[in-house]
Amino acid sequence: MTDGPALYVDGLSVRFGSLRAIDNLSLLVNRGEIRAIIGPNGAGKTTLLDIVTGKTRPDTGTVLLDGGLDLLAMSEPQIALAGVGRKFQKPSVFEALSVRDNLRLALRAPGRSIFAEMGHRLGAAEEARAEAMLERIGMAGMGARRAGVLSHGEKQWLEIGMLLLQEPRVLLLDEPVAGMSDSETDRTAELVLSLRAPDRAIVVIEHDMSFVERIADVVTVLHEGRTLVEGSMARVQADARVRDVYLGR
Ligand SMILES: Nc1ncnc2c1ncn2[C@@H]1O[C@H](COP(=O)(O)OP(=O)(O)OP(=O)(O)O)[C@@H](O)[C@H]1O
Ligand SMILES: [Mg+2]
Numbered sequence: 001m002t003d004g005p006a007l008y009v010d011g012l013s014v015r016f017g018s019l020r021a022i023d024n025l026s027l028l029v030n031r032g033e034i035r036a037i038i039g040p041n042g043a044g045k046t047t048l049l050d051i052v053t054g055k056t057r058p059d060t061g062t063v064l065l066d067g068g069l070d071l072l073a074m075s076e077p078q079i080a081l082a083g084v085g086r087k088f089q090k091p092s093v094f095e096a097l098s099v100r101d102n103l104r105l106a107l108r109a110p111g112r113s114i115f116a117e118m119g120h121r122l123g124a125a126e127e128a129r130a131e132a133m134l135e136r137i138g139m140a141g142m143g144a145r146r147a148g149v150l151s152h153g154e155k156q157w158l159e160i161g162m163l164l165l166q167e168p169r170v171l172l173l174d175e176p177v178a179g180m181s182d183s184e185t186d187r188t189a190e191l192v193l194s195l196r197a198p199d200r201a202i203v204v205i206e207h208d209m210s211f212v213e214r215i216a217d218v219v220t221v222l223h224e225g226r227t228l229v230e231g232s233m234a235r236v237q238a239d240a241r242v243r244d245v246y247l248g249r
Contacts, residue, residue: 004067006031006170006201007052012061013225014051021047022058023225029170034192034202036216038209038236040246044225045205046089049172053086054079065170085168089175091155095148099139099158102147103130106162129165136194137161138187153184157191164195171195173204177211189214209237209247221246 009027013020022044029035037045050056052063054076063071071079080086093102107126122130134140137157142150147158156176163171176192177185185208192215195202206212212219212233219236221228223246229239236242 004064005029006033006066007203008062008064008067009048009052010062012048012051012058012063014047014056014058020225022051022061025061025222025226027220027227029201029203031169031201032196032198033217034196034204034215036212036219036233037203037205037222038207038212038219038246039222039228043222045222046174047225048222049086049174049203049205052079052170052172053084080166083167083169084172085163085166085170086172087156087159087163087174087176089178091152091159093147093150093155093158093162095146097147098143099145099147099150100130100134100143102158103133103143103161103165106165133161133165136164137191151184153180153188156180156184156188160191160195169200171200171202173202175205175207177206177208185211 005028007027007029009025012022012025014022025048037048039045047056051058052071054071054074058072065071065082065084069082071084074082094105097105104122107122107130134143137160139154139157147155150158173192177188180188189211192202192204204215216233218230219233220230221236221242228245229236229242237247
């Protein structure tokens with residue numbers, strides 16, 4: 001099942017009471033693409049990720065992975081196993097564990113408890129993957145450090161590393177640079193760009209427009225649960241409607 005877009009969303013709607021958080025939304029993200037989703041607070045960006053990952057059930061619509069797999073018929077863990085990885089805005093690493101142990105945990109067999117896992121020895125190949133990931137996220141030499149003492153940026157990179165070890169085909173990042181320093185934001189842009197792969201789609205929600213400009217192939221502007229404009233960053237920035245509802249504020 002490798003035909004069709006990595007992520008296909010059509011006619012998607014969800015209401016919370018009288019609020020139409022997502023309103024007949026359609027969206028295609030291709031493999032190999034880095035897509036940014038921007039828009040004002042409350043536009044429905046996080047809600048879209050909640051639906052794709054199975055956390056929120058829509059009222060109507062279609063969400064397909066790789067053009068065929070019906071994500072709306074699947075549970076949250078099934079969707080994760082099918083290759084949809086998500087990073088929430090707040091880092092959620094295991095603070096009491098070392099950086100290396102956090103990465104090792106990400107390699108655990110699905111369904112095995114963390115406690116069982118702590119006593120479980122990884123094979124040499126898995127250990128090598130964890131070490132290589134330390135390097136990849138720019139944290140070589142920091143493996144023994146307790147995750148709780150890392151900077152905000154380092155925690156975010158570690159969590160991205162943990163996600164990558166699960167080899168997601170669709171990677172969803174919600175505000176990855178919120179709260180980061182300028183130099184951390186720069187490094188995160190480089191990291192995200194390095195994650196681009198022919199068989200992977202990356203969807204990034206962000207309010208930091210210089211970051212979006214650096215990483216995005218295509219930008220979707222969401223407003224009131226609908227696509228307002230979609231295209232290159234230059235096109236989006238030049239659009240009067242986008243300036244009205246978002247960029248010009
Ligand atoms: N589970 C929920 N129950 C009720 N209302 C919700 C729920 N989730 C989101 N909302 C509402 O839906 C709207 C869209 O919220 P969402 O979090 O998707 O916005 P967003 O685009 O991610 O905004 P931000 O940029 O502030 O993160 C908001 O008005 C929010 O209060
Ligand atoms: Mg949000």
